[in-house]
Amino acid sequence: MRHFLDIDRACAGxxxxxxxxxxxxxxxxxxxxxxxxxxxxxxNGRVVALLFEKPSTRTRVSFDMAVRQLGGETxxxxxxxxxxxxxxxxxxxxxxxxxxxxxxxxxxxxxxxxLNLADHATVPVINGLTDRTHPCxxxxxxMTYEEHRGPIQGRRVAWFGDGxxxxxxxxxxxGQFGFDITLSCPESxxxxxxxxxxxxxxxxxxxxxxxxxxxxxxxxLVVTDAxxxxxxxxxxxxxxxxxxxxxxxxxxxxxxxxxxxxxMHCLPAYRGEExxxxxxxxxxxxxxxxxxxxxxxxxxxxxHCFDV
Ligand code: CP
Numbered sequence: 076m077r078h079f080l081d082i083d084r085a086c087a088g089x090x091x092x093x094x095x096x097x098x099x100x101x102x103x104x105x106x107x108x109x110x111x112x113x114x115x116x117x118x119n120g121r122v123v124a125l126l127f128e129k130p131s132t133r134t135r136v137s138f139d140m141a142v143r144q145l146g147g148e149t150x151x152x153x154x155x156x157x158x159x160x161x162x163x164x165x166x167x168x169x170x171x172x173x174x175x176x177x178x179x180x181x182x183x184x185x186x187x188x189x190l191n192l193a194d195h196a197t198v199p200v201i202n203g204l205t206d207r208t209h210p211c212x213x214x215x216x217x218m219t220y221e222e223h224r225g226p227i228q229g230r231r232v233a234w235f236g237d238g239x240x241x242x243x244x245x246x247x248x249x250g251q252f253g254f255d256i257t258l259s260c261p262e263s264x265x266x267x268x269x270x271x272x273x274x275x276x277x278x279x280x281x282x283x284x285x286x287x288x289x290x291x292x293x294x295x296l297v298v299t300d301a302x303x304x305x306x307x308x309x310x311x312x313x314x315x316x317x318x319x320x321x322x323x324x325x326x327x328x329x330x331x332x333x334x335x336x337x338x339m340h341c342l343p344a345y346r347g348e349e350x351x352x353x354x355x356x357x358x359x360x361x362x363x364x365x366x367x368x369x370x371x372x373x374x375x376x377x378x379h380c381f382d383v
Contacts, residue, residue, distance in 0.1 A: 077380045078193045078200045082210045082247035083273055089379065090251055094218050097368070097375035109140060113374075116146025117383035121177040123147060127203070128154030128183045129305045133342060134203045134211065137369040138180050145374055150176060154183075169195035178380060184306040199380035201373075206240060206306045211376060212341045213244035215368040217252055220296055222368070223337055223361055228253040233294035233332065235259045235287060236322045236349050237315070238266030241300050241341050246270035250277030257282045259290035261318045287322055291331035297338045297359075299324045299349045316348065325351040329359055337361050 082090065104113055123142045127135055135151065142149045154160050159168055169192045172179055181192055182203040193200040202210050220227050231254065234242050238260045246266060249256045250273050258265065258281065265271075271281050284290035291297060299322075302315045329338065338350075338360045346352040354360060 076197070076199055077382065078196075079210065079376050079380055080189060080193055080200070080202050081208050082213060082244055082251055085251070087251045090214070093214065093372065093375040093379050094221065096378060097214075097218055097371040098222070100374055101368075101371040104144070110143065112146045113144050117378055118142055118145035118147030118177075118381065121147040121381065122175075123149050123178040123180060123377070124172055124176040125149055125151045125203070126154070126157070126159075126172075126179055126181045126183075127151065128159070128181075128188075129204070131182055131203070133366055133369050134180075134182060137366075138201075138203065138373055141370055141373040141377060144370075145377060147177075165191040166195040168192070169200075170197070173197040178377070201376060201380060204240065204305075206304070208244045208247070209241045209341070210244050210247070211369065211373055212241055213248045214376065215372045216245075216298070216339055216341070216365060217248055218368045218372050219339065219361055219365040220337065222364065224295065224335065227296075229255075230295040231255045231257060231293055231333070232296045232298060233257040233259060233290050235290070235297070235299040235324050235328065236319050237264050237300060237302055237304070239264075239300055239304050241298075242266045243270040245298065246274040246281070249279040249281070250274040253277075253279065255280040255282075257284055257290045257294060259284050259287050259322055261285075261322065263318060287324075287328050288331045291328045292333075294332040295336055297324055297329060297332050297336055298340065300341055301343060301345055302349050319349065323349060323351065324354055326353055329354055329357075339365050342366055 139149045173196045178199045180201045180203045184206050186205040186207040189205050274281050302319045
């Protein structure tokens with residue numbers, strides 16, 4: 076049994092194998108109706124619980140379709156409709172769910188909940204986002220970059236704005252896939268040092284450049300994310316706008332990037348805040364392929380976890 080908890084917890088070879096399998100499965104089913112299972116049905120007879128304590132469009136739907144295309148079934152549970160919402164412990168929930176289902180995808184606003192669930196479950200557990208990381212998203216992002224521009228190894232990624240959970244997973248991915256990363260965040264919103272230190276410990280160059288136009292120089296991939304994460308209170312929206320406004324990705328930032336640079340955003344996006352509409356909907360943007368690839372990469376992650 077294998078969990079998929081974070082990009083830094085796997086070995087680089089396993090991560091590359093996941094990406095290769097995702098690309099092969101995507102090609103193999105091209106043109107099929109989305110509800111048709113793949114020829115191979117490796118999750119036949121298995122049920123995966125999707126335990127979502129927070130809202131989701133992409134992660135929930137793409138995992139649901141991923142399991143179905145692999146021949147399995149899903150059970151979607153929101154935090155409020157289980158006894159978790161009334162204080163049942165995570166270890167008890169993990170042990171009980173493990174008696175009913177074959178795997179668990181969890182989205183939670185506390186990393187501790189994920190780790191606690193994984194410690195006590197006897198079935199694979201997959202991180203569908205925590206307050207700290209979003210590994211499935213960034214696996215899909217690496218797949219998408221490579222689909223458009225070839226190997227990401229040796230390339231430079233520039234991250235703008237909030238050094239949030241997706242940024243943390245990009246730093247993990249930088250260490251595992253061997254790309255350099257420039258962070259252009261206000262000091263108060265830099266990612267935690269542990270993520271920067273991890274990337275550096277794996278030989279990656281991490282530059283912190285506060286001037287967005289300088290940060291964009293030589294970037295092959297420009298990335299940003301919403302200024303307010305799901306676990307943030309709406310009360311701080313104006314404060315975040317003030318702090319993060321200078322780090323908006325706009326046409327000037329894209330013009331400063333390398334020739335052929337692409338733009339990614341994990342979505343949902345807020346046009347006019349972290350990114351302007353002309354960039355988000357413009358020719359360098361590959362956001363819809365990025366969203367689609369969540370499905371393909373998560374199928375490969377599920378196969379990795381179930382070893383099928
Ligand atoms: N990018 C992402 O995780 O989207 P959702 O919040 O809609 O799942």
